[in-house]
Amino acid sequence: MTESLKGISGSMFAGKTELLLKEISRAEYGGKQVQVFKPAIDDRWGTISSIKSHSNGVHEAIVIQNSVDILDNLDPKTQLVAIEEIQFFDPEIVDVVQALLEADIRVVFAGLSQDFRGEPFGSMPELLSLCDEIEKPTAICTENIDGIPCGQPATKTQRIVNGQPANYNDPIVLIGAEQEYQARCVKHHKVPGKPNPKLKAHSK
Ligand SMILES: [Zn+2]
Incomplete structure (x- = not known):
């Protein structure tokens, strides 16, 4: 069993x-x-x-x-x-x-x-x-839009380094102060340097 x-x-x-x-x-x-x-x-x-x-x-x-x-x-x-x-x-x-x-x-x-x-x-x-x-469970998106939080359900973790969204190539593991991470909805999750999904066209 x-x-x-x-x-x-x-x-x-x-x-x-x-x-x-x-x-x-x-x-x-x-x-x-x-x-x-x-x-x-x-x-x-x-x-x-x-x-x-x-x-x-x-x-x-x-x-x-x-x-x-x-x-x-x-x-x-x-x-x-x-x-x-x-x-x-x-x-x-x-x-x-x-x-x-x-x-x-x-x-x-x-x-x-x-x-x-x-x-x-x-x-x-x-x-x-x-x-x-x-x-x-989801969090709440904290992205500020004209001083008001977005408030949508957040499924993404936004990493902030020096006040800016972390680059795709930054190391994954950096556990530290809470202010380095924020909850974000899909729309407001930003990852500069992230490669676009490579969608292969159907070949016949
Ligand atoms: Zn949002």
Whole structure:
């Protein structure tokens, strides 16, 4: 028997951690044993071993370097494994998740579906394809139009460097101050230097 897999996927500021914390609370209210893991790279909130949402929810978490460390740190009594910022893990995370499910452990993860370029992030495409359930919260576009925020649902993460949209060729991973990233709708997501999609004409 295998357990179910749930993914929470969206841009930054979409409330992914809040939803992950809700899953954890529900399981714990139901008497389930829960373990929470997050990659060492997620240092937005310092190096303390917990996960926090923007609305101040908090839960203890085990900070690990590699995805296999989840199996090494697994408590035999655990019934739910929650994984935060899963897009930062190495590709073996897919096998690790499947091993947990086969061991009859439910897995819920939260992750950024796309990087700042609007391209798939890490193992998210493969992980999402394995999910029994996917929740896709959106943020609110904060692009200013004549001093008023756009306000449309945001599915993209805009990276800002020195007050300007980051270039396509800038490195993907730069975790830091909140002001370096903003939620944007599709219309207001800007990636200078991004190649146009190459659509091949139908050849006969
Ligand atoms: Zn917008």
